[in-house]
Amino acid sequence: MTLHTYTTYCCTCGQIGAVHTSENDQPYSQNWERTRLENLGGSETSPRCIACKAPLDDSHIIPGKPGDYT
Structure with a gap:
């Protein structure tokens, strides 16, 4: 089974994105x-x-999750 973890970010400009981690x-x-990265730039860290x-x-x-805010 795969475990999915989302860390959702909201910028001060209102943009929402997430770091999505999947692991066995x-x-x-x-x-x-x-x-x-989902809807984010830069790197995972x-x-x-x-x-x-x-x-x-x-x-x-x-x-x-990011989909909760659309």
Whole structure:
């Protein structure tokens, strides 16, 4: 089974995006992890707003998944 984790960010300009992490959580199988940005720029460890290019930090994290805000 794959475990999906979303860290959703909201920029001060109103842009919403997320860091989506998928990982294998099955015992006795090969471990793997994949992280991707959804509607964000920068990198997984230093996300940026795609609209205004502002850096996003922990103060920009909001609850839920990005689809909850559309």
